Amino acid sequence: MKKSVLRSCVSAASLAVMTVYAMPALAQDAAATEEAVDSLDEIVVTASGRDKTQLNSSVSVTSINSQLIEDFKPSSESELYRMIPGIQVAGTAGPGGNSNIAVRGLPVATGGSPFVQIQEDGLPTVLFGDIQFGNNDYWTRFDASVANIEGVRGGSAATYASQAPGAVLNYISHTGEKEGGYIQLNKGVGYAETKVDFRYGGSINDTLTYHVGGFYKSGRGPLRADYNVSDSVQVKANVTKTFDDGKGYIRFLFKYADTQEPNYTGAPALATLSGNKVTSLKPFPGFDGRKGSNYSTLNQSFLIVNREGDLERVKMSGITTNAKSIQNQFHYEFSDAVSVDNNLRWTEMSGGFTAPFFSATRTSSLIGSTLNGQTVASVRYANGPKAGQAYTGTFYNSNTNVRTNIRDIGSFANDLALTGKYDTGAGLLTARAGWFYMNQKIEMDWHTNKAFSEVSGDNPAMLDLFNAAGARLTAEGIGGFNNNWGSCCARDYELSYTDNAAYVGLDLDNDNFVIDGSVRFEMLKAAGWTIAGSNTEFNTPVTYNGVVTQIPTITADGAREVLNYGRNYTAWTAGALWKVNGDTSVFVRASRGGRFNADRQTVSGKFNADGSLNQSGVIPSVDFVNQYELGLKNRGGLLGGRYTIELTLLKGNFKRSDYEPTKTAQCPNGGCVIDTKYKSSGAEFYGTYRNGGFSLTANATYTKAKRAAAASTVYTRADGIPDLSYTVAANYDVNDMATLGLSATGQTSAIDGAGIEYPGKAVFNGVVRVRPIENLELGMQVYNLFNTFDFRGAGGITDLSTSPIVLGGAPALGRTYTASIRYSF
Template sequence: MKKSQLRSVASVLAIVAGASFAAPAMAQDAPAEEASGLDEIVVTASGRDKTQIDSSISVTSVSADLIQDFKPSSEAELFRMLPGIQVAGTSGPGGNSNIAVRGLPVATGGAPFVQLQEDGLPTVLFGDIQFGNNDYWTRFDATTQKVEAVRGGTAATFASQAPGAVINYISHTGKQEGGYIQLNKGLGFNETKVDFRYGGALNETMYFHVGGFYKVGKGPLKAGFNVSDSVQIKANVTKEFDDGKGYIRFLFKYADTREPNYTGAPALGTVAGGKVTNLTPFPGFDGRDQSNYSTLNQSFLIYNREGDLERVAMSGITTNAKSIQNQFHYEFSDAITVDNNMRWTDMSGAFTSPFLGVGRTSAVIGSTVNGGVVATARYASGPKAGQVYTGTYIDTNTNVRTNIRDIGSFANDLGLTGKFEGGFATITARAGWFYMNQKINMDWHTNKSYREVSGDNPAQLDLFTAAGARLTAEGIAGFNNNWGNCCARDYELSYTDNAPYVGLDLDNDTFAIDGSVRFEMLRASGWTIAGSAVEFNTPVTFNGVTTQIPTITANGAREVLDYGRNYTTWTAGALWKVNPDTSLFIRASRGGRFNSDRQTVSGKFTASGQLNQSGLVPSVDFVKQYELGLKNRGGLAGGRYTVELTLLKGSFSRSDYEPTVTAQCPTGGCIIDTKYKSSGAELFVTYQNGGFNLVGTATYTKAKRAAAASTVYNRADGIPDLSYTVSANYDINDIATIGLSTTGQTAAIDGAGLEYPGKAVFNGVLRVRPVKNLELGLQVYNLFDTFDFRGNGGVSDITANPAVLGGAPALGRTFTASVRYSF
C-alpha cells in the first residue's frame, strides 16, 4: 500500500474515531453485551481469548436464526452474508461454487484461499480440490449455532491453506437445554425437509447435543425425479472437569447426501459494447425454475477403471462422511492452558452431472462424428423416441461422472498458551502444531454427449448418417473423451501438512500488539495417470443396435509425486482501544496456500516425482494483505447499533493447470499463470430497536488481473465491485415475526471480459406463533422472480438476435412452508 493511500485511509479512520469520542451519552447507557456479537469470544483462527471488539482482525459471526431467515438457496449463498466473501451462490445445494475473497478471484475453480471448518478443523485441507471443492462436504443444519468468519490476518497463521479466510461452522453443545423439530415443505414444487436438534444436561458436569436433517424431493428447479435425498446427523457430548478448569468433548458426524449442482441454463440478451443487456430466459428453458436434470437422462453408461461398462445414476453431488472429533481444553494454572482438537474422517462421494453447452444444431449436421458424416439427430428416448430433432440449438456438453473413492483425512491441532502479567501489559505467548493428512483418490469419466436444449426433461439425442448408420448410443458419442485425453484420469494422492506456529500478544487497557508466524511443511506423494492419445472402440448395444463408441482410458504414462515444500506465513497487528465501544486496528500479513492436485498432469514433475523448474515457484501461492479497521457500537434513535469496517489492499500470483476449455484456455490443457491485486472495503452493521432488527453486509473491491509476464492489470472476471446483503425483521410481541432480506451486486465480467448487469434478489419470511412452542412459517426466495445471472455467463451464439448466452441464474420465486415445535 502506498504511503499516500495509507495517510488517506488513516485520516478517514481518525475522523470516525474522533466522532466516537463525541457519541451521545446513550451509547454508554445499555450494557455492552446487549449490542451484538462484538462481545463474543473469537474462536476461529485466533487465540480464543479475546472478544471481537478487542481483536485486531476482521471477524464476523452470523447466527443460525439469521441464516434461517435469509433462506439461502445453497451453501455458498450463505457466504454472501459474510463481508469479504464473494460468490455467485447459484451452483445449487450440491455445491461446486467458485468462492472468492476480498477481490482475490478464482482462477480455475473452487475456493483456493478460503477454508471451511467444522468446529475448528477443516473438512478438507484444500478448498479447490478438482471435483472435490470444500462446499461439497459441509451442510448448514440445525446443529449449527453460528457461522464465524475471519478474513485475512490470523487466518494465515492460525490455520493452514487459508490466507484469504476461514469460515467456521460452530455447533451447539447442549449447555443450554432445548431444541426443536421442524417440517419444511416446498409450495409448488416437490421437496420435503425435516430439521431437528435437542441438547441438555446429563448430570451436573456433562451435557450433550444431537441434531441434523433429512431432505428428499425434486427440488425448486422441478426435476422429473428426486435429485435430493440426504441425511445428516451430528452429535456431541461434553464432560466438564470437576475443578472447573476445562472440558473434554467428543463430536460425531454421519452424512449421506445427494444434492444437485445446477449446471446452468441458456438465456437471451443484447450484446453490444462489451456489455450484456436485456437479459431474458431462453424460450422453453427458464433457469429460474428448470434445469438439465431429466427423467430421460437419469442414468448413463461409463467405461470404468476396471475396464467394464457401468451404468451410473445422474445423482448430482453425493457425499458419504463419517467422522469422530475430540476437543480437549485444560487450564493447568492461571498462566498455562492446553488445547487439542483432533478429527478422523472417512469420506467419499461422486460428482455426476449433465453439463450444459449450447451450440447450433446446424454446426453438428454435416460434421464428422465417430467416422461418419452427421445427417440427422433423433430423440434417443422419451415420447418422441426415433423422431428427427428439429431444434435450432443442441446441447453438446458432457455427461460427467467422477468417482471420489477416498477423500478422507486425519487432523490434529495442539496448542499451548501461556499468559503472564508484565506490569504494563498482559503478555500472552502461544505455540502449537497442526498436522493433517489428506487423501485424494479419484477417477474421471467425461463422456461426450448430445441432448436437446430444453428445461422440461431434455432427451438425449442420437446422431445418424444419411444411410441410417447410428453414430452414438443413448446420446453418448464417446467414453472419457469430452475434453480429449486430459480427463480420462485416475489417481491416488496423499498430502501431509505439518505446521508449527508461534504467536505473541501484548495487551493493556489502551492498546494491543500481536504477531504470529506459521511454518508450513507439506509433503505430496502418490501417482496420477491421464489418458493417452490412443483410442479404441467399445461396442454398445442400445435399442437392438450395436454402435462402436470411441473410448479413452487412463493408460498414459504414470506420473509420480514425491516432493515437499516448506514456506513461512506471518501476520502482525495493533489495536487501539479508543473507548469501551470503539477500537481501531491495523494489520499486515503474508499468507500462503499450497497448490495441490491442480499441479498434476501439467509437465511440472520430474520422472522421480520432484518439482521441476517450471513447477517449483508456483507450487505455493502467496497472498499479501494490508488492513485498517474500525469497530464501534453505540446508541441511535433509541436503539443499539454496531459497525465493523475494514479497508484493505491485497495482491497475489497464481499458477494452475486447466485441463478443460475455458476463456483463458481456449484449446484446453493450459498452464495459467496470473497475477492479481485488489483494494476495497468490508462493512458489517447491525441495528436493534425494540422488536426491530437489521443486519447488513457489503464488500467493495477493485479486483485486477494480469498475465504473469505483464505489468498491465485489467479488471478481474467474476468479481463485482460491490456485493451486499441486508436482512431486517420485526417481532410483533411474541406472536409473529415478519422479515425481508436482499442480496445483490453490481455488474461483473465473465472470463471473456463481457460485462453482465448486477441485480438484487429479495426474500421474505413470516413466522406466526399461535400457541406456546408452536411456530408456523412461510418463506419466499426471490420475491419478485428476478432473472439474475450474477456475472457468470458466456456467449453461445453471437450471430442470433438476441444473442444466446449461457450461465447460472439465481433461483426464481420459491415458496416454502414450515411448522416448528420447540421443546
C-alpha cells in the same frame, strides 16, 4: 461512480432506510436490547488466540447466528457465505456445491475456493478448498446442530490455519449448555421437496452436557426435476464433560452424512449486447433457468467405461457425499497462566460428482461435422415421446455427462496448542505455540463422456447422430467415453498430502492498545500417482435398441506420473489495535499467507520421473497472498436502539499457476497451464441495529479486482468479481406472536473470461413466522420475491448471430415458497 454501482447502493440503502423509518415507537428496555445485539463482545474462537472479544481483536471477523441464516433462507451453502463480508460468491451452483468462492477481490483463477478454508468446530473438512471435483463446499451442510458460523478474513487466518490465507469459515456446534431443542417440517409449496430439521441438547448432570441435531431432505427441488434429485441425511452429536475442578473440559463430537444434492449446471438466456455490455437479460423460450434444469428422467442414468475398462451404468445423482467422523476436543488450564488445547478429528469420506453439464450450441453446426470418423448427416431424438423423430431445435446441448468417482477423500487432523500468559507491567503478554498435522487423501477416477441432448428445461431428451447411410454414430446420446476433454481427463489417481505446521504467536494487551504477531512454518509433502489417458482411442461396442454402435473410448492407460516431493514455506501476520474507548477500536494489519497448490498441479508436466518438482513446478507449487488492512469497530446508541459497525479498508495481491483441464476463455482448447497474477483494493462493511422488536443486519464488500498474465505489467479487470456485493436483512418481532422479515442480496455488474459485462441485480426474500400457541411456530419463506432473472455475472455468449443474442449461465432460483411448522421443547 458508475450508474450500476450507484443503483445497487441505492437498492441496499433504500431497504435499510425504509425499514428504519417503518419502525413503530415500540422501543423496549435498552439494556436488554444491547445484550441481544452486541456481537462485538463475543470471544473470537476461529483462527485466533481464543481470548479476545471481537471489539478488541485486530482482525476482521464476523459471526452470524443460526436464526439469521434461517431467516435469510439461502438457496445453497455458498449463498449463505454472501452473508459474510469479504466473501464473494455467486451462490447459484445449487445445494450440492461446486461454487467458486473468492475473497476480498482475490478471484478464483480456475475453480473452487483456493484461499478459503471451511471448518467444522475448528478443523478443516478438507485440507484444500479447490480439490478438483471435490471443492470444500461439497462436504459441509448447515443444519440445526450449528449455533453460528464465524468468518475470519485475512490476518490470523494465514497463521492459525493452514491453506487459508484469504479466510476461514467455521461452523460452530451447539453443545447443550442450554436445555431444549425443536423439530421442524419444511415443505415446498408448488414443488416436491420435504425437509425435517431437528436438534436437542441439555445436561445429563452438573458436569455432563450433550447435543444432537441434523436433517433429512428428499425431493425434486425448486427447479422441478422429474425425479428425486435430493436425498440427504445428516446427524451430528456431541457430549462434553467438564472437569470437577472447573479448569477445563473434554468433548467428543460425531458426524454421519449421506447426501445427494443437485449441482445446477446452467441454462440459456436471451439478451442484447451493446459493445461489451449485456443488457435486457431474459429467459430463453422453453428453458427458464429460474424454474427448469438440465436434470432429466431421460438422462437419469447413463453408461460410462469405468476404471476397470468395463461398461457401467451410473445414476445422474448430482453431488453425493458419504462422511463419518469422530472428533475430540480437550482444554485444560494448569494455572491462571498456562493452558493446553488439543483438537483431533478422524474422517472417513467419499463421494461423487455426476452431472449433465450445459452449453447451448447451434444444431446446424452438427450437420457436416465429423464424429467417430464419420460425417454427421442427421440428428434424431434418442428417447422420450419423440424417440426416432428428427430433432428440429435451433440449439442442442453439446456439453458432457460427467462422472467423477471420489473413492477416498478421508483425513486425519490434529491441532495442539499451549498458551502462556504473563503480566509484564506494561500489559498482559500472551504467548501461544502449537503444532498442526493433517493427512489428506485424494483418490478419484474421472469419466467425461461426449454427450448430445435437447435444449429444454423440462425433461430434455438425449439426441443420437446418424451418417448419410442411416448408421447411428451414438448410443443413448453418448458419442464418446472419457474423451470429452481429451486424453488429459480420462484420469485415475491416488494422492496423499501431509501438512505439518508449527506456529507461534505473541500478543501484548493493555488498557490502551493491543500489539500482536504470529508466524506459521508450513511443511508439506505430496505422495502418490496420477495416470491420464493416452492419445490412443479404442472402440467400445454398445447395444442400444437392438443396434450395436462402436463408441470411441479413452481410458487411464497413459504414463504414470509419480509425486514424491515437499515444500516448506512461512506465513506471518502483524497487527496493532488502539482501544479508543469502551465502544470503539481501530486496527491495522499486514499479513502474508501461503496456499499449497495440490492436485491442480498434476498432469501439467511439472514433475520429474522420480516424483520431484522440476524447475517449472517449484515456484507455482505455493501461491502467496499479501494483504493489508485498516479497520474500525464501533458500537453505540441510535434513535433509542443500539448499533454495531465494522469497517475495513483492504489491499491485496497474489499469483497463481494452475493446470486447467476444461475449456475456458484463458484455455480455449482445454488442458493448459494458466499463469496469472492479481491485485485488489477496496473495503468491507458489517453492521447491526436493534430497537425493540426491530433488527437490521447488513454487509457490503467493495473491491477493484485486476488481473494480468504472469509476465505482463498490464492489468485488466478480473472476471467473476463484482465491484460491489451486499446483503441486507431486516426483521420485526411482534411481541412473542409473530416475526416479519425482509432480506436482499445483490451485486453490481461482473465480467466473464472474455471481458463481456453482465448486469448485477438484487434478489429479495421474505419470511413470516407466527406463534399461535406456546412452543408452536408456523412459517412461510419466499426466496426471490419478485422472481428476478439474475445471472450474477456468470455466463458466456453462445450465439452472436441472432437478435437478441443467446448466452448461457447459472441464474438465481426463481420465486420459491417454503412452508414450515416447528415444535419447540
